Amino acid sequence: MDNTSRRRLVSFWLIGYSVFMVLYGTAIPTPLYELYQEAWQFSDGILTLIFSVYALSVVPGSLIFGQISDQIGRRKVVFTGLLVMALGSATFVIADGVTGLFAGRIVQGFGVGILTGAATAALVELRPDAPKLASIVSTGAFVGGTAMGAILTGAFAQYGPAALQGPYLVHLGLLIPGFVGVYLMPETIQSRPVRRVRLRRPTIPPSIRFRFLIGVCIGFITMAVIGMFLSLAPSYITALLGIENIVLSAGIVSLVFGASGVAQISLRRFSYHRMMTLGMILLVAGLCGFVVAVPIRSVVLLLSSSVLTGLGHGLSFMGAVGFINGISPDENRGDVVSAFYAISYIGLGLPTVGIGFSADVIGLYHAVLVFTVLLGVSGIALVGIIRLKINEFSDDSPQPGTPS
Template structure:
């Protein structure tokens, strides 16, 4: 691997990290927007949801398109759209602008998530598991850094609803330069007229793909709970309204995720996914007990356990899918995985948000936790029984 490709590899990982940072900077700021413009929790839920609603179809289109026309073009356009989303957030003057900005962020994430992951694997073809690890840490790490960066800058800096986005735009510059100068990683491109196809996974890898995708769904469903509702809960439980602290809860959870991925990167696919799913169950149980007991200590411990579970489950599923994906379909297959992930991000946010109106927030979270626990137990059993010996290789190499 040439020195240029090595530098490009790490900077593409940085670009994916910054994409996720930008998409999550607004998380601790929504309460400020809500107070400023006096909109309901239902509207807040829809602002969260529009991200996934735009992201999912763009994943389906641009994962396939990047297999055809190359990664570089798709990544460049995605970067520009992400920057536009941050700029609109910075100068938003009404609720409508929040929907537009969030939609642009979803479009950019849909264009870049699967495409950047595929590019990382192609830049380091002999170390696919290392590339998968970089992609999963960049995704989880950016999701962790975004809320605490936005919270700190908004709490302690001037112009709190502008500065976080300006900083993000500045941090994006190295990534844009990198993508502009990188060599295309797709060596054989199709010719002729292109039409989007229904997403599909090759029949010979559907069983392991399903195991990886459902595991990732569970991991990111729990992440969505933390991103959308737990900061507000901390604020009401402890009477803390410091944006840096409420954003720090999400950082703690996904920071633990990143630590887990770095520390246990040599676990096998099966061990990583099963361990992660079990830890998710334990962490969610702790969060449920923390609510009636009003224990911030239990909440913190449960948050760390949940983060460790999220990291192991996501790391194993990402590495598995990148390992089994055919070279000429990698962008499509990885994008299909991200579709499942973002369904996991979108549905709980909508379901819990509206469920809270009908039955109360605690009951809505309790039902969600029971569903994830049942799904995790089922998947742990299936993974243990069905996963073949040939997939028992280290997650990172």
């Protein structure tokens, strides 16, 4: 192996590590939300707003810098994303109230939007001989980073010092190898001078609008479920089951993402319509179990439901992404996929806000129950539509899964 090949290989793994660490950072606040609420006395509605500004901040970062990275190159954009993520963790370290939490989450969301598209593209370009490996690494980094960020932060908060600052300081140190990776990384595209970035509304061709609508509804629902778990699951478990161990409540979130990763990697050969239908069924079953676990106070049902939810998320979202890519005409693929992700990230944020403010009025359990009923009915309806219109959703050769 010559020096250039060795450099590309090292860069490949360090850029994958960077994606892992960026998603790790976004999961740090999840097990800490309850501690923030105790310290600064804000409602569940405000908590979900804090979470949702992250999801909505991802969209402009992704749209703007996705275009820029095609023009100025991947290295500069990945470096900028890492720098912004470091700023996000630093903002949380000095936060002394709700305003600081909002600022930290906005910066984190923008950092994720900046980095992930360019870094995912860079992985493919650094190893053009192994596109499946690039897909596995990016998928594993997305779900693995979120899972590890939640569980390790929960352990730190439960047993370590400075629970509200320490995890972010550790994260700042863990970002350093990512910067090394960017330094070593050879540029993978020929950069072009940027004259002006012009954002335009994505266009969906009339011939695919019905199928696009079904795919984007599945993306919206799966992200809405993940939003609920990332923002409210720890409070839900503590308040309603009386379990005050942060490690366990964070472990539920990690379990969901771990199961999602397993589904995306091990079941990637399923056809897209099968992924979407089976994924929706598992997702709804997991949500129902999550709700039933409270009145019967069953930790076993809580854990098993979390696994089902994660498997459902991994399958349905992977199927929706592959399906959207498959139906998109070459000349409109960028527009169609951008629209899919934008609406999916709105699903990550807005329904969660609805749950939070509903919880302030009718209680957290009933708010989650209503959420489960609405999403359950919608999910089963989508399964029925796909089965009735099976010819429009069938596919022969699914591509490797795309990270969520």
